[in-house]
Amino acid sequence: MSNHPSRTAFWAGVVFLLVVLTALVMGGIKVQAWLQDEQRAPVQVVDFSGExxxxxxxQLERLIRKSQPGSFFALDVNEVFQLVESQPWIYRASVRKQWPNTLKIYLVEQTPVAQWNEDMLLNPYGETFSASAEGLALPRLFGPSGSEKTALEGYNAMQSLLATTAMPIVELSLSERFAWQIQLGNGIDLNLGRTEFIDRLQRFIDVYPLLAQQPKPVKYVDLRYDTGLAVGWETSTDEQS
Known part of the structure; x- marks a missing residue:
């Protein structure tokens, strides 16, 4: 008889514990459902900043809301971050939630400095990104895959040399054998070869004032020589006929 009260108390404790555990589980389910309910805790503001x-x-906000239709609490910041950085014109981004209903997104936009092989753009680091060049006055760079940084570095070096001549580079081609050719804003084509292309470009700059005095306009200049150069002249319509 002496064990009966203790046995009753034990089972009463077990039942109480089960009731508590059941209540916790049910409460957790209800809280989760509440947190998932967009109407109870919606993302009301998507705040973009940056230049x-x-x-x-x-359009970007529309994509975010479509990919993350749940509540503020259910929204996955990492997924939003990956979605934002996958957009063509975005170079870097940071994403964070701000209580109680705001998603803050800071954007760093790509800076295009050149077209690459007609279907891509280059940023200042020689990295390609896919975006339209429509309405952008950018030089056209061409070269084999993997030569983006080399081509851009060569362009920058040559453009710096030409900065005071009013003859900007409008097109640059780097061949499979890494030979350089450029077209200037005045229509002159320069063949600079594979080596010493900066010295050869300087040779052209030095001699150009003499070339410009000639009665015929210059069409191309071949500078692939240790000394000297070869000049091709524009042919008039009368001479062609």
Whole structure:
């Protein structure tokens, strides 16, 4: 008889514990459902900051809301970050939640400095990104895959040399054998070869004032010589006929 009260108390404790555990589980399910309910805790504000010109933030917000239709609590910041950085004109981004209903996104936009092989753009680091060049006055760079940084570094070096001549580079080609050719804003084509292309370009700059005095305009200059150069002249319509 003496064990009966203790046995009753034990089972009463077990039942109480089961009731508590059941209540906790049910409460957790209800809390989870509440947190997932977009109407109870919606993301009301998507706040974009940073300096950008080409990013369409209205369209970007629409993409974010479509990919993350749940509540503020259910929203996955990492997924939003990956979605934002996958957009063509976005170079870097940071994403964070701000209680109680705001998603804050800071954007760093790509800076295009050149077209690459007609279907890509280059940023100042020689990295390609896929975006439209429409309306952008950019030099056209061509070269084999993997030569983006080399081509851009060569362009920058040559453009610096030409800065005072009013003859900007409008097109640059780097061949499979890494020979350089450029076209200037005045239409002159320069063949600079594979080596010493900066010295050869300087040779052209030095001699150009004499070439410009000639009665015929210059069409191309071949500088692939240790000394001297070869000049091709524009042919008039009368001479062609």
């Amino acid at each position: 950008f010109e080409h990013v369409n933030v209205v």
